Structure formats: structure tokens, C-alpha cells
Amino acid sequence: MSFDFRKANVGDSDRAIRFLLGFGLILVGFVHHSRTVGVIGVLLILTAYLRTCPVYTLIDFKTNKGEAPAGK
Template sequence: MNFDLTKHNVGSTDRLIRAVAGAVLILSTFLGGHWVGGLIGAVLLVTAYFRFCPAYGLFDFSSN
């Protein structure tokens, strides 16, 4: 279990996928989707921005 926020564990392809999926989920919330989708989209955008995923840290996984 590694929660060192200074070490990135999200790679560039994973980061791009997270950012696009997060933006789509947030946009779908404004177009009539459920607020939970917007929340998940915000989490995806934050993990893409910081390049750190707590779930990856929990399982010592890195896509970097």
C-alpha cells in the first residue's frame, strides 16, 4: 500500500482516458443525467490532473 502523492501512478494514456471520460460524465449530468455521474466524472478529472489514483496506490499498481 503506497499513498505517496509525489509519485505518479497514472500514465499518459490512462490520464487521457480519465480526462475524456470525466468530461463526458460531467457534461451528461448537465444534459439530464444523474448527479452521481457528475461526481464520478469529477473524481476522474481530479485523478487525471494529479496523476495519482488512490485505488492504484492501494494495490501497488501503476500505469505510468
Template structure:
């Protein structure tokens, strides 16, 4: 079964922070052999790359500024 794509709800500055933090967490996870840090880093990278955060949908948060796409 195919689902419709969810609208984006992560703004540009939020995306940049997620991508940077995700990279740092993955690196820290690799250095410390922590699977938890790696998983958290992957989640941040995925939500940053896709521009959609499921938790934001639950709380009705949208960080996209007007005129930003």
C-alpha cells in the same frame, strides 16, 4: 497538518482516458441532472489532472511506462 505529495502512478494514456471520460460523464450528468455522474466525472478529472489515483495505491498499480514522466 500538511501531508507529503503522493508519487504519480497514472500514465499518459491513462490520464488522457480519465480526462476524456470525466468530461463525458460531467456532460452526461448535466444533461440528465444526475449528481452521481457529475461526481464520478469530477473524480476522473481530478485523478487525471493530478496524475495520482488513490485506488491504484491500494492495489499497487502503476500505469506509468518506463521513460514517461
């Protein structure tokens, strides 16, 4: 079994949700002084930016069906 973490598996709507939720979690982390919540927010924004989710890769799931591959 091989995993290619460079292939995009996050679609546009999933990506937008990850950006918004990640930004919200970062704000909540600042307000409540919770480093863990802030880190989760940063990870969501990172996966949205890279268009790749390691968990999706492990379970062979993708939300970018029918969309152009990343980088093109």
C-alpha cells in the same frame, strides 16, 4: 504498510482517457440531472490532473511505467 498518495501512478494514455471520460460523464450528468455521475466525472478529471489514483495506490498498480515522475 504505508501509502504515498503523492507519487504519480497514472500514465499518459490513462490520463487522457480519464480526462475524456470525466468530461463526458460531467456532460451526461448535466443532461440527465444526475449529480452522482457528475461527481464521478470530476473525480476522474482530478485523478488525471494530479496523476495519482488512490485505488491504484491501494492495489500497488501503476500505468506510468518508464515515464518521468510527476513534477520533473
